[in-house]
Amino acid sequence: MRLVERVQQVLKARGVFWGRYGLYIYALIFGAVSIALTYSDLVFFGRGSIWGITTGESKLGGIVWASVIDPGIAATQYYKEFPLVNPLSDPAQMIVIGILLGGVIASLALGEFSLKHLPNTWMLIQALLGGFLLGYGSRLALGCNIGNFLSAWASAGLNAVSFTLGMIPGVFIGSKIFEKIFLFRAGPITTRSLAPPPNLKIPLTILAALLAVLLALYSQPRASLFLAFGIVFGVIGYLSKLCWATGLREIASPIWGSGKMLKAVLIAIAIYAIGVWILYIEGAPLSLALAKGAGQLQIFIGGVIFGIGMGIAGTCIFSSEWRAGSGSIYSMVVLASTILIGMPVLAYHYQWWKSILPQPLPNMSFYSIMGPLGILPTLAFLLILILIAHIAHRAYSRTG
Template sequence: MTWESFKQQYLIKFWNPVPAVIAAGVLATYYFGLTGTFWAVTGEFTRWGGHLLQFAGFHPETWGYFKVIHLDGTPLTRVDGMMIIGMFAGCLSAALWANNVKLRVPQHRIRIAQAVIGGIIAGFGARLAMGCNLAAFFTGIPQFSLHAWFFALATAAGSYFGARFTLLPMFRIPVKLQKVSAATALTADPAVAARRFRIGMLVFVAFVLWAVARAFDAPKLGFAALFGLAFGLIIERAQVCFTSAFRDLWITGRTQMAKAIILGMAVSAIGIFSYVQMGAEPKILWAGPNAVIGGLLFGFGIVLAGGCETGWMYRAVEGQVHYWWVGLGNIIGATALAYVWDDVAPALATNYEKINLLQQFGPIGGLFVTYLLLAVAFGLILWWEKRFFARQSTAAPRLAKESA
């Protein structure tokens, strides 16, 4: 394979989401094995909010929530911080390779309001549940934590209500029609595309060299940066967005991303299981109302905002200003939860057990239960897909008859 064909096939064209999400599941497993933590982002974004408050003269380090997730150091000295920096570098590299960077401003204030309010709701819900679509779902379920299943079911329900809510007339933006004499061809300047590709390669190579150098001094931090780079490449090139996985189920009946996510979790689960059998400690969190309420808020919020944590990150780097607002809302919502955590934690979270399925059912039993639940979820998605399109095909002749 020549360099040009490799570049076009693997660096410029979008990737198939199914193998990409499975690859993300495999990477998440090794990330856990090498760093001792799981692929997660909102916890670190909450810390960023805490640092901003410290800069403003407040003392969030005294809050109970920051004592749980720790506010020590800086993003450059924390595993999660280095991983997220790597994700942004990966997203930027991939977007530049494909000439997919362009400043796109929201065309209506309604969209900005949706982005900020939805981001705040999603950020608040994610941190209430101690994780977003990653830590409390995609990497939470393979960690065999019961709270992740509570969160997943609640997120599905919340996204359903969010999808119905965003279809209300108040969210329909007036479209201004303009008469033209001919269609305008969509063209890309080859010189601009080539220059951006070179810049993308420069960003990629420079970050790899920096991360490798960092690994000699602090291995976990260097590895975290490299894993983040790989995660960023995957989510941008495959356009991995958990919002679309949930929202598309209810609105269009498309299930490809939802199926890919389940397969990714299935692959990750056996890897995590292997590490646990070798002595690694899985991340188990409270299986309380916080997981359910947090999931409902998160599911509703990501649909209202139009993007989840992974979705807004790569779209923001691509120049979609809407998602800058989503990210800001996420940090605000997560920080707000940290502020009220001491008041709500006993009733919603900390008085409940942290239930590890591997301990509850035994190692083999816990693995079997996890795969059984994943199989049930996959089956329900297939059933919903068949039902959705069957209803669509039944409704089409009726609507045609009524319009006639």
């Protein structure tokens, strides 16, 4: 009896510990897996890429658009810079597919996959509008909350500063639009969900895993690597519920959270940045996430549009993928609007934006001008985030 009681006490303590610190542990793992991808790419393929997802999303959207609506989209300036290629040969597209599969596999394995969040009319408008702005803004800026935020800060890129200066006010604006228009109108039609029968959960999990294996076998080696890491990112996302939009909305208003998600975002960036810094001082040839080809004003404006989309949709590019994979119909609509509408529409406008916007300041990393001390701007930004998270926590405590 005493043994049973001790086991129960241990499990209870573990539950309390994980409930308090689990998100932070997952964020640490997320940052470590990010640098593991860069290191693996360096060792096996000599690339050392810092990862992103919206380039791949825009190619997937462009392939569908060219097949169904307008083949001429492939001739736009945007798709001349980012050509439409077979997904099985393209790491940028395969990591997107991997994140989706990661959400599917994790939710099925835990017996939690279900079709849910069927939107009413207002929620549908919210998803379509937010998703469109996410897609349009991210590709105008040539990066999203991963490529121009997580990876850009890890790269100590000037684009991280430009994008963040646009994105955070954008999130504030988008959150206020959500509060004024959608908060009390948008919602699921029903709280019920449609889950597969219990006897199919294991077979479906195995089927999803086999699909991942088949994709890996038929993909080019580097694309297979990014697929595998995408699956890991999707699994971590589902298990942790890690979402950049949630963290950044905590800055906009204390009603959105205690600052916990913002701290998790901070941890992920910190671990990734330290890993990149170690590789840099070791002289590794890295392909940093600098939004090459976009001027800083263009990145800033794209960040504003993207941030408004995050505030309205209540999700980021990354979380919309793993949530869609786990059966959220709302997230599927957001993702479809992002990939199939927002990004292709931007492709038609891309050359116009490039022609009217001055392109001040080059695409560069602070490492190029400060050497190993280039990590200091990133560390300074993280300290600012710590302060903001502390303020958000105090404000949230007062509202509670």
